[in-house]
Amino acid sequence: MSDDPGVKWVKVATLDDLWEGDMLDAKVEGEEVILIHREGGRIVCFQGMCPHQEILLADGNFDFVKGTITCSAHEWEFDMKDGRGRNPLGCKLFQYDVRLEGENIMVGVPTDGRLRRLRHSVEEEA
Numbered sequence: 001m002s003d004d005p006g007v008k009w010v011k012v013a014t015l016d017d018l019w020e021g022d023m024l025d026a027k028v029e030g031e032e033v034i035l036i037h038r039e040g041g042r043i044v045c046f047q048g049m050c051p052h053q054e055i056l057l058a059d060g061n062f063d064f065v066k067g068t069i070t071c072s073a074h075e076w077e078f079d080m081k082d083g084r085g086r087n088p089l090g091c092k093l094f095q096y097d098v099r100l101e102g103e104n105i106m107v108g109v110p111t112d113g114r115l116r117r118l119r120h121s122v123e124e125e126a
């Protein structure tokens with residue numbers, strides 16, 4: 001795998017810390033993130049703050065059968081596969097690149113200043 005110069009790879013956890021069907025939250029380069037080990041083995045990483053009013057998504061509900069993340073505050077629902085809003089539509093969680101180096105779960109943090117904490121208000125849809 002070639003190294004993208006616009007990404008800094010940071011070790012966030014090991015496979016021992018994050019079993020399949022589980023999630024964990026962490027802070028990476030100053031931002032909250034959530035790591036999810038989806039059933040089937042794929043690991044994904046998203047911004048850890050809800051794009052609505054910046055509540056920690058780690059306090060929400062993770063439904064591995066439906067494949068959803070639901071915020072505890074106002075029940076916005078996101079797709080666990082790609083972070084897209086299912087309810088409401090139109091919002092999205094920032095998704096980090098993830099790769100394994102042996103047992104280590106590495107998260108790719110953009111170094112180009114890209115916003116890693118997306119926000120969304122319902123007014124944007126009006």
Ligand code: FES
Pocket residue numbers: 050051052053054055071072073074075076
């Ligand atoms: S803060 Fe998450 S749904 Fe409102």
